[in-house]
Amino acid sequence: MGTSGLGRRVLGPLCAVLLAAGLLAAAPPGASAEAPFDGGRTRFSGTPVPTGQTDGPVWAVEVAGGRIYAGGEFTSTRPSGAAAGARETGQGALAAFDADTGAPIDSFSPRFGTFEDDAVPTVWATALSPDGSRLYVGGNFNSVDGQEARRIAVFDTASGRFLGQVGRNGVDGQVTALAASPDGTTLYAGGQFTQANNTRRVRTAAFDVTTPDGTGGALREWSPQLSGTIDFVGGAPKEALRVVSLAVSSDNARVFVAGPFREVNGTPMQGFAATYEGDGSLVPGFRGDYFSVPYGWGTAVEVAGDEVYVGARDDGTSGLTRREGVYSLDSTTGAETWYLNCYGDTFGLQVVGADLYVASHAHDCSANGGHPETSPRTYLAIEAVNRATGRVKPYFVQTSGATQKTRLLSRALASDGRQLVMGGGYARVNERLQGNLTRFRTGSAAPQGVVAPQVSTCRGCRQVRVRVPLAFDRDDVRLRYEIIRRNQTGQPVRRIARQSVIWRKGAIVFRDRGPARGSRVFYRVRVSDPTGATRLSGRSRTVRVGRP
Structure with missing residues (x-):
């Protein structure tokens, strides 16, 4: 920040x-x-359309099978326009909404259980299979509808049917990142665990998901070793050592890892690394200092074609050396195409056509042709960026009224090309009441x-x-x-x-x-x-x- x-x-x-x-x-x-913004038009209107809401933060969103799936730390959903406490459904952790109307789908009502009676079941991460037919979810839960599902589960996107647990025994700690390989054979998982399928896998694991229902079973060799805690100013630990985002190169050969760590396989890599999909070894050419040392770290990774986009946050570095924006890198060599030098932490990325949409709380993007620092400070929840140049386009979505446990507002983005969906921890979008989930259609607002x-x-x-x-x-x-x-x-x-x-x-x-x-x-x-x-x-x- x-x-x-x-x-x-x-x-x-x-x-x-x-x-x-x-x-x-x-x-x-x-x-x-x-205003020195990029002259190109954005695909989506900056004014939201009606969408169901949740009573707590939404950490992950996907659009598939005619539905919007939202996972997070909530216990209920409600229709668009309904005040908190009114017309609540009681559907928590994972919910579905009609992709055309935005209304909650009442028939989708999986019940998640946890190991701790007083804990709120939480979905921290989601991923789609390449064909969009399966939804993988990871988080803090041990069952779905009374069936064992140790922190990783899979659902049919068209019907919402629970298909089962991923792996034979899941993992023994929270899952905070998921990514499916483009060829559909492997599900990569990251988080705060030490075992997968009762086998030692510390914070990273990969599952074979070639079974017809996508539940998989066997572990793959990939498991890069992460170390080095990200400290805050003064040396106090600020972030738990974990993976927060994963992505796989278009040719299935490389797996990108982001999170609050400082080393991978014993090599200095500040918050981001590119690894080989086989043994998890580091890919040469990718730098270890894209982000500020020692306080910066990668928060979001998105692959599109030959490019990999990486966003970050930084709670300690001051001055112009701070890196909180987004890198565009060659996904094979790690060469930098451009760097979006926005101040204000980045949390989610979504490529749609020629644009990259960035979920953040950016307050100064003037170095890349965007909004300047103002007093009082102006925060934008989404920036639209020209993928070819890294220049900011006009797109002025704002959120406010953060829910408990987060003041970081917009956290996740997803799109089917017709709409952009934003999840996070907020009570208002563009000054209108809308809790934690919203969407924007193609077109332009008046x-x-x-x-x-x-x-x-x-x-x-x-x-x-x-x-x-x-x-x-x-x-x-x-x-x-x-x-x-x-x-x-x-x-x-x-x-x-x-x-x-x-x-x-x-x-x-x-x-x-x-x-x-x-x-x-x-x-x-x-x-x-x-x-x-x-x-x-x-x-x-x-x-x-x-x-x-």
Whole structure:
């Protein structure tokens, strides 16, 4: 959770012209006059659509079989719009929601048990089989529907049917990361365990899952050895030694491991390593210091084609050496393609087409063309990033009202191409009540914050001063403002383009010399984004021009 980064001032030609003409108010001190975001469009709207909710954090999400699966530390779900405690289902740990409507699926109701009577069964990690037909879940539980399932279980995604425990005896400690190989033969697991199938496997294990139901049985050799606790400033242990994310290269040859560790197989590797899928040995070429030594560590790994994306957090390093953003690396050589230098810990990654979506609480992405540090601080729950360049795109999703045990808000992302699903620990999304789970459809939302202009004139004046407060858009920065006199919506008296962002206050000021002396006029403003999504303000007050 970093401190402020370096902001930027960029003054575009359009703004310079408008300022010179007296048509645009100057930006407030410390604010950028132009938003330097990547010009490409994002696939998803920044405004959520109705989705069921949970009463506790969602740590993992998947979309498959016409369903959204959410796993976490919750004990119940409820429909979209329902207040906490209303219309609760009592479905905990793992729940399903209709992928079209977002409504909870009541017929999916697996019951998880734990070894400790007072513990809340928790799903920390999920993974899909390559064909999307099976859902693997890992966490802290020992049974599903009364059947043994020691911390790893598998479900049919289309029906939600519990298929069984993965492995002959599961594992003896929490599972916090899962990944299925692209060829569907192997399930990789990471966490805080010391045995798998009653065989020594410390924090990492791999299961053969070639059986028809995907439950598997035999252990594979892969089990890299992790060591070195991540300490906080002053040397106090901050994070338990474990794996938090796993991913497998597209050719099945390499397994990527991330978590709060400092060594792998006795070699310094700060929070991230690439290993061979066979024996778990290290792949040459991958550095041991992508992240800040000694406090940084990898939190999320996502593979797409020949690239592997790795996000991180850092609770100790100060200054510009802190690494909390995302690396894009060649998945074979470890060569760096780009680094997204955002401040604010990263927790989830999802590739969709040409974009990489990043779940975090970023507060300064100015080094990569995103939002600057502001006061008070502006946090974004998701950044959209151009995969080719590493530059930030306009996408302004915000969460607030963290639930107990986490103030880290957005934690997991998933997509089927039609929608982006976000899980985490929050009570609101874009200032509207929505507990811990939400989703965004493809398209663009209309501008927000569109209010009636403020107008004034003076005794004997033959003009009206029209002040238009800046609006904002959740998925665009290039907005067009059309100032409308009276009800002449088809003939705006002035059109002005202005880059607008949610954290920047300000206004466009226009002096209208068109009305006849003695006439009474009022104004509206119509604001539109590049897709044509439009919002019309209400009426200003009416003023009389050139009154004696």
